[in-house]
Amino acid sequence: MYKQAKGWLASSPPRALTLGFVAIILVGAILLKLPISLKDGQSIRWIDALFTSVSATCVTGLVVVDTGTFFSVFGHWVILVLVQIGGVGFMTMGTLFALFLRRKVSLKERLILQESLNQNNLEGIIRLVRRVINYALTIELAGSLLFTLRFMLDMPPGRALYYGIFHGVSIFNNAGFDLFGDYRSMSNYISDPFVNILSIILIILGGLGFVVLADLVEYRRNRRLSLHSKVAICVTLLLFVVGAIVILLFEFTNEKTLGPLGTADKIFAALLHSMTPRSAGITTIDVSSLRQATQFLLVILMFIGVSPGSTGGGIKTTTFAVLIVAVLAVFRGREDVVLLRHTIERERVYKAITVTLFSFLIVVAGTMLLSVTENHTFMGVLFESTSAFATVGLSTGLTPELTDAGKLILILLMFMGRLGPFTLFYAVGPKHGRPLYRHAEGKIIIG
Amino acid sequence: MYKQAKGWLASSPPRALTLGFVAIILVGAILLKLPISLKDGQSIRWIDALFTSVSATCVTGLVVVDTGTFFSVFGHWVILVLVQIGGVGFMTMGTLFALFLRRKVSLKERLILQESLNQNNLEGIIRLVRRVINYALTIELAGSLLFTLRFMLDMPPGRALYYGIFHGVSIFNNAGFDLFGDYRSMSNYISDPFVNILSIILIILGGLGFVVLADLVEYRRNRRLSLHSKVAICVTLLLFVVGAIVILLFEFTNEKTLGPLGTADKIFAALLHSMTPRSAGITTIDVSSLRQATQFLLVILMFIGVSPGSTGGGIKTTTFAVLIVAVLAVFRGREDVVLLRHTIERERVYKAITVTLFSFLIVVAGTMLLSVTENHTFMGVLFESTSAFATVGLSTGLTPELTDAGKLILILLMFMGRLGPFTLFYAVGPKHGRPLYRHAEGKIIIG
Numbered sequence: 001m002y003k004q005a006k007g008w009l010a011s012s013p014p015r016a017l018t019l020g021f022v023a024i025i026l027v028g029a030i031l032l033k034l035p036i037s038l039k040d041g042q043s044i045r046w047i048d049a050l051f052t053s054v055s056a057t058c059v060t061g062l063v064v065v066d067t068g069t070f071f072s073v074f075g076h077w078v079i080l081v082l083v084q085i086g087g088v089g090f091m092t093m094g095t096l097f098a099l100f101l102r103r104k105v106s107l108k109e110r111l112i113l114q115e116s117l118n119q120n121n122l123e124g125i126i127r128l129v130r131r132v133i134n135y136a137l138t139i140e141l142a143g144s145l146l147f148t149l150r151f152m153l154d155m156p157p158g159r160a161l162y163y164g165i166f167h168g169v170s171i172f173n174n175a176g177f178d179l180f181g182d183y184r185s186m187s188n189y190i191s192d193p194f195v196n197i198l199s200i201i202l203i204i205l206g207g208l209g210f211v212v213l214a215d216l217v218e219y220r221r222n223r224r225l226s227l228h229s230k231v232a233i234c235v236t237l238l239l240f241v242v243g244a245i246v247i248l249l250f251e252f253t254n255e256k257t258l259g260p261l262g263t264a265d266k267i268f269a270a271l272l273h274s275m276t277p278r279s280a281g282i283t284t285i286d287v288s289s290l291r292q293a294t295q296f297l298l299v300i301l302m303f304i305g306v307s308p309g310s311t312g313g314g315i316k317t318t319t320f321a322v323l324i325v326a327v328l329a330v331f332r333g334r335e336d337v338v339l340l341r342h343t344i345e346r347e348r349v350y351k352a353i354t355v356t357l358f359s360f361l362i363v364v365a366g367t368m369l370l371s372v373t374e375n376h377t378f379m380g381v382l383f384e385s386t387s388a389f390a391t392v393g394l395s396t397g398l399t400p401e402l403t404d405a406g407k408l409i410l411i412l413l414m415f416m417g418r419l420g421p422f423t424l425f426y427a428v429g430p431k432h433g434r435p436l437y438r439h440a441e442g443k444i445i446i447g
Numbered sequence: 448m449y450k451q452a453k454g455w456l457a458s459s460p461p462r463a464l465t466l467g468f469v470a471i472i473l474v475g476a477i478l479l480k481l482p483i484s485l486k487d488g489q490s491i492r493w494i495d496a497l498f499t500s501v502s503a504t505c506v507t508g509l510v511v512v513d514t515g516t517f518f519s520v521f522g523h524w525v526i527l528v529l530v531q532i533g534g535v536g537f538m539t540m541g542t543l544f545a546l547f548l549r550r551k552v553s554l555k556e557r558l559i560l561q562e563s564l565n566q567n568n569l570e571g572i573i574r575l576v577r578r579v580i581n582y583a584l585t586i587e588l589a590g591s592l593l594f595t596l597r598f599m600l601d602m603p604p605g606r607a608l609y610y611g612i613f614h615g616v617s618i619f620n621n622a623g624f625d626l627f628g629d630y631r632s633m634s635n636y637i638s639d640p641f642v643n644i645l646s647i648i649l650i651i652l653g654g655l656g657f658v659v660l661a662d663l664v665e666y667r668r669n670r671r672l673s674l675h676s677k678v679a680i681c682v683t684l685l686l687f688v689v690g691a692i693v694i695l696l697f698e699f700t701n702e703k704t705l706g707p708l709g710t711a712d713k714i715f716a717a718l719l720h721s722m723t724p725r726s727a728g729i730t731t732i733d734v735s736s737l738r739q740a741t742q743f744l745l746v747i748l749m750f751i752g753v754s755p756g757s758t759g760g761g762i763k764t765t766t767f768a769v770l771i772v773a774v775l776a777v778f779r780g781r782e783d784v785v786l787l788r789h790t791i792e793r794e795r796v797y798k799a800i801t802v803t804l805f806s807f808l809i810v811v812a813g814t815m816l817l818s819v820t821e822n823h824t825f826m827g828v829l830f831e832s833t834s835a836f837a838t839v840g841l842s843t844g845l846t847p848e849l850t851d852a853g854k855l856i857l858i859l860l861m862f863m864g865r866l867g868p869f870t871l872f873y874a875v876g877p878k879h880g881r882p883l884y885r886h887a888e889g890k891i892i893i894g
């Protein structure tokens with residue numbers, strides 16, 4: 001019986017990955033439901049404990065209760081561990097232990113890892129995982145240290161260390177959780193260049209994905225980047241700059257957002273809010289005060305999201321790039337879809353369409369269901385639905401007021417968004433004898 | 448000089464088509480600006496005359512002034528002629544005159560027709576055009592006659608004939624214009640089965656496109672339908688039924704829409720409002736009173752639209768079908784995209800993506816611009832922007848209150864929506880030595 005179940009799981013890495021996620025979420029919910037996780041005098045409903053656990057494990061950051069003022073230090077650590085597991089990848093964590101115990105990593109485990117990191121190349125996975133952990137911990141350590149130094153100006157050293165670690169880890173993992181209370185996120189630091197720049201760098205590093213990070217580190221030796229890395233970096237920077245310019249334009253005179261700030265602060269805030277929808281979720285200004293056009297821009301940036309195999313969500317930068325060049329190829333009457341002088345094979349283009357349409361369908365369905373369950377503006381439900389699916393965590397204020405039905409909808413959106421269409425499909429699909437990654441041979445990663 | 452200009456036009460049918468459209472719109476605007484087009488004591492601004500002319504020529508039906516109470520009988524006839532030219536196709540009309548004059552139709556003219564009807568088969572175009580005119584006039588005549596008979600119960604015979612012709616032509620051409628005044632559209636006939644059923648049939652016939660109509664007429668002889676016709680008919684009926692069920696579900700208890708109606712009337716209204724977003728634009732209930740989820744459903748139906756080579760807009764039923772089967776193929780790990788046991792060639796799939804993404808981009812851009820120029824809810828601007836681009840004409844009430852900038856945005860959306868991405872691209876593109884229709888060899892029409 002046990003052996004049968006083991007065989008059933010081993011036969012499908014996506015299924016094991018999905019069930020592993022579910023297990024971690026449930027453990028997280030139970031821990032967060034315990035009184036020890038809460039500040040004195042607080043109590044939490046099961047649905048809210050589940051919502052918080054899903055939001056942390058799926059590194060989203062949407063919150064139904066205020067993290068800073070509602071949970072105890074123990075609760076914060078539970079959230080941070082869930083973020084770390086969900087962000088750096090719980091499969092990577094599992095292998096970390098395996099490596100520490102000098103156990104040989106089995107083919108099955110490597111297949112699971114492959115799914116988790118969205119990597120097509122089976123060889124070198126193990127080496128990659130070791131590096132993933134190294135890079136993630138190094139960046140988190142550096143980020144936490146720098147945040148700690150900065151926070152020491154505002155609070156006692158112990159608290160600064162605690163805040164430094166929490167926000168360093170949370171921001172690198174694109175988790176969107178913060179401890180500053182009252183749903184204010186980082187708004188105290190709107191005029192602080194150090195916090196702004198550090199946050200942006202951590203968001204970018206977390207969102208590029210470990211494959212790109214590894215590629216960047218090896219650049220000194222190889223003097224070349226893979227197509228995948230080039231595309232991920234180009235799209236990331238392009239959207240970052242264009243987004244910041246448009247936000248600056250739309251919000252320059254908005255008295256509730258950028259209006260009262262000096263020119264330099266305006267630029268910092270525009271840069272941060274161009275980056276945070278992809279898919280960090282921290283803010284220094286009130287998202288609900290942004291103009292409608294800006295909120296719509298954020299929805300689009302959230303939907304595009306970050307790069308594959310990263311701590312964030314969305315349809316991914318490479319998917320976006322492939323779609324754009326496919327459209328250009330048709331307009332030019334060309335047979336082949338060409339991206340940075342590489343032909344993209346048909347299968348990859350189809351996969352890009354599939355990811356995009358499927359994601360669009362989920363967001364549309366979520367938005368429509370929230371329209372029915374919540375009494376809120378359309379922009380409000382569209383924004384929250386996209387934020388959940390792309391695991392961003394930005395909110396116009398709807399989430400804390402959600403009905404239970406609404407909470408369940410967002411829980412499903414976050415879960416589906418973090419796992420992605422292919423993992424989900426192969427996890428529940430009756431037949432998966434010919435999973436897509438077996439056909440794959442290209443150099444670029446979609447979804 | 449004249450010869451050069453003629454050569455320049457002849458070298459690009461899309462360019463000729465686009466400029467022809469512009470010319471007709473300008474003539475229409477000038478005619479509608481004349482005092483003879485207006486009811487006594489009324490005057491119209493140039494921007495409003497232009498808007499009305501574009502709306503009529505692009506068979507949209509969005510109105511900045513109330514058609515029934517603002518324009519004179521002459522003005523109504525101007526609108527109706529523009530609708531007829533824009534709907535049945537001004538190129539087809541041109542050939543109609545050519546045929547009447549027994550002039551030989553040149554290759555150039557046939558190429559223009561080919562573009563206009565989105566037909567890939569150059570041969571048989573002439574025969575098709577003759578049929579197009581026959582079918583269109585026959586259906587319009589039948590529709591007008593039936594409407595006249597019905598309206599004779601409510602008004603004097605002369606007026607009933609006038610109303611019968613106007614609404615028969617307007618509804619078959621998916622134009623969305625009506626004469627009932629006060630922006631009420633057909634709301635007097637909400638409980639009238641005859642008007643509801645007749646309208647739905649005319650909308651469907653107009654929206655299937657002439658290719659499908661011809662195919663249906665020949666069915667008695669051939670006993671088979673082309674893949675294109677099968678797909679167009681299936682998607683049309685499927686969306687019609689599913690849309691009606693969802694509308695019934697969402698609006699059943701809404702006291703401002705279906706709530707007060709009897710069961711049969713509820714069903715009629717649900718059916719009509721499932722069909723009218725694709726892309727007729729007539730209504731019997733107030734669109735702005737619909738629940739948010741229903742309005743969102745209408746936005747989706749409007750975006751999908753009708754079939755290629757018809758009187759309506761949107762990304763088209765066949766495009767939608769190809770995208771769906773492409774996604775299914777990827778999920779199943781299949782190499783080929785299969786639709787009703789026919790493989791769809793890669794080029795067609797890419798064209799479907801292109802049409803969809805381009806349309807999406809235009810609607811998103813329009814929505815964002817309207818968000819800036821208009822002080823209105825997000826659903827309001829999204830709805831109006833989609834309605835304009837898909838040449839539907841449904842409105843939540845924003846259009847009559849538009850700023851001049853907003854009117855210009857909708858004018859551009861209607862124009863781009865009616866011409867479609869490929870005609871537009873080849874009309875303005877510097878190089879079009881390898882236009883797409885030269886490569887085409889498939890059996891299904893996209894866009």
Ligand SMILES: [K+]
Nearest residue numbers: 060174391392
């Ligand atoms: K996040």
Ligand SMILES: [K+]
Nearest residue numbers: 507621623839
């Ligand atoms: K219309």
